[in-house]
Amino acid sequence: MKWLLSVLLASLVTPAWAQPWKVDYARSEIRFVIKQMNVPVEGGFKRFNVTADFDVAKPEQGMFRVEVDVAGIDTGSDEGDVEARRPAWFDAARHPKAVFVSKNIRRDGPGRFVMTGDLTVKGRTRPLSVPLVLTAQRPGGWLASGRFALKRTDFDIGGGEWADPSVVANDIDGRFKLLLMP
Amino acid sequence: MRDRYGWTLISLHWLTLLLILAAYTLGTLLQDMPLSPTKLKLYAWHKWIGMLVLFLLPLRTLLRWRDGFDHRRDLRPWEASLSGGVHAALYVLMLLVPLFGWLHSSAAGFPVVWFGVLPLPDLVGKDKVLAEVFKELHGSAVNLLVILVVLHAAAALYHHYFRRDGVLARMLPWLRRRT
Ligand code: HEM
Numbered sequence: 001m002k003w004l005l006s007v008l009l010a011s012l013v014t015p016a017w018a019q020p021w022k023v024d025y026a027r028s029e030i031r032f033v034i035k036q037m038n039v040p041v042e043g044g045f046k047r048f049n050v051t052a053d054f055d056v057a058k059p060e061q062g063m064f065r066v067e068v069d070v071a072g073i074d075t076g077s078d079e080g081d082v083e084a085r086r087p088a089w090f091d092a093a094r095h096p097k098a099v100f101v102s103k104n105i106r107r108d109g110p111g112r113f114v115m116t117g118d119l120t121v122k123g124r125t126r127p128l129s130v131p132l133v134l135t136a137q138r139p140g141g142w143l144a145s146g147r148f149a150l151k152r153t154d155f156d157i158g159g160g161e162w163a164d165p166s167v168v169a170n171d172i173d174g175r176f177k178l179l180l181m182p
Numbered sequence: 183m184r185d186r187y188g189w190t191l192i193s194l195h196w197l198t199l200l201l202i203l204a205a206y207t208l209g210t211l212l213q214d215m216p217l218s219p220t221k222l223k224l225y226a227w228h229k230w231i232g233m234l235v236l237f238l239l240p241l242r243t244l245l246r247w248r249d250g251f252d253h254r255r256d257l258r259p260w261e262a263s264l265s266g267g268v269h270a271a272l273y274v275l276m277l278l279v280p281l282f283g284w285l286h287s288s289a290a291g292f293p294v295v296w297f298g299v300l301p302l303p304d305l306v307g308k309d310k311v312l313a314e315v316f317k318e319l320h321g322s323a324v325n326l327l328v329i330l331v332v333l334h335a336a337a338a339l340y341h342h343y344f345r346r347d348g349v350l351a352r353m354l355p356w357l358r359r360r361t
Contacts, residue, residue: 037226038298042291042308076291079217167219 020053021142021180028178030068034152035169043080047072052180054105056142059113059134064102064144066176070121071096088160095122100130111135115146121155141181148174186352187251194242195353198235198276202331205232209324229287230297236280243273256347268334275327282323286316 031044047069054062071092073084085092102117111134119128128148135143150172152158158168186192208228215221254262287294288304290313295301306312341349342357351357 036292037222037295039226039293039295083217161219164219167222 020051021182023050023052024141024179024181028176030066030174030176032175033173035171037167038169041076043073043075045069045072046074050178052144052178056134059132060105060107062102062105064100064105064115064117064132066100068098069096070098088162089157091122098122100128102130105132119150122157124155126154137179141179144176144178144180146176148176150174186355187253188245188249191242191245191249192353192355194238194245198238198242199331201231201235201238202276202327205235206324206328226298229283229294232280232283233294233296233302235276236284239273239276253349253352265337268330268337272327272330272334275323275330279320279323279327282316282320286313286320289313289316 025048028050029044030048031042033040033042035041045068049067049069051065052062054064070090071085073081073090075081075084084090087094090098098119098121100117100119102115104116106114106116108114108131113132113134115130115132117128117130118125120126128150130146130148132144132146135145137143151170152168152172153170162168187195205228208224208231212221212224212228215224254265257265284294284302285305288306289309291308293301293304338350338353341347342351
């Protein structure tokens with residue numbers, strides 16, 4: 001009886017998989033590269049919120065949710081930042097958040113996973129597959145990093161006069177680094 | 183004794199003038215233009231044309247040095263030094279104006295892909311403060327270049343209409359020499 005009680009208690013205080021990881025935002029980033037007149041220009045998002053809920057031993061059963069504040073975009077120039085929030089691009093007033101929710105995480109080698117899920121930008125939801133690499137960090141915690149490819153036409157970002165892909169390319173090369181602390 | 187520069191130098195001289203005028207016009211237009219696809223195109227053309235001025239410069243300097251035509255032989259000593267000074271300053275500015283533009287572009291985080299094909303290396307890493315500094319230097323060097331170009335052209339017209347010594351005609355051989 002007594003041992004059963006202690007097992008039950010232990011399972012309550014240390015659940016089968018860990019509670020969501022804390023994200024060290026100061027050392028995390030979501031960035032992208034997009035070609036403008038064939039010039040690769042780097043940008044990023046200054047504000048985002050990540051829920052990473054997984055057990056390092058079994059990430060397959062976990063889930064990731066990333067919510068990006070699109071108004072916090074950094075396009076590399078002030079005039080670009082202003083333009084990117086306008087209706088032709090992200091329409092930040094009507095669609096303030098871009099959200100990715102994982103649906104499935106599959107192992108793809110040691111420390112490597114492929115995460116598939118739904119990305120919603122500007123009210124349009126598209127499936128997205130993201131390779132994920134988990135690297136143990138020295139003092140503790142994990143670095144979750146990866147790259148992904150998007151097409152801006154899939155989300156109607158940069159329409160109208162901006163539609164011409166020879167000026168601003170259709171392909172967006174995204175990359176992220178998230179520092180997950182216990 | 184030859185009485186003019188070689189054809190290549192003459193062509194490079196007028197080509198450079200056209201390129202500088204084009205870069206200057208584009209740069210001035212860009213200043214107050216709101217962001218648009220057209221602006222991005224003009225930015226690109228401004229940089230491509232400016233870089234062409236920079237890349238033609240070593241060729242021009244080399245040819246000028248090999249040409250050896252003494253264009254100051256009919257000048258008084260003070261005129262020769264003034265002319266030499268302005269010409270030297272023009273060469274220095276043809277180097278500095280595009281170089282500062284390139285440095286500004288690099289520091290601002292916008293690399294140059296020449297004519298959309300040839301990626302040029304970044305001269306410095308991305309740095310907002312440095313970008314502002316190079317932007318100012320680019321603008322100041324441009325202003326100085328414009329002053330000197332005007333002075334240079336005024337001197338050429340002075341030679342042509344007042345001194346009538348054929349100085350302009352030897353850079354513009356199809357112009358009839360006034361006597
Ligand atoms: C002969 C060559 C060039 C000329 C005559 C020229 C002239 C100008 C002029 C008149 C401006 C307007 C703004 C100001 O006065 O501050 C300007 C701006 C600018 N130039 Fe150039 N330029 C040349 C070469 C270049 C090159 C080679 C680059 C880059 C690779 C460049 C990059 C820029 C940039 C980025 C600006 C905009 C600054 C800003 O407002 O953000 N320029 N240039």
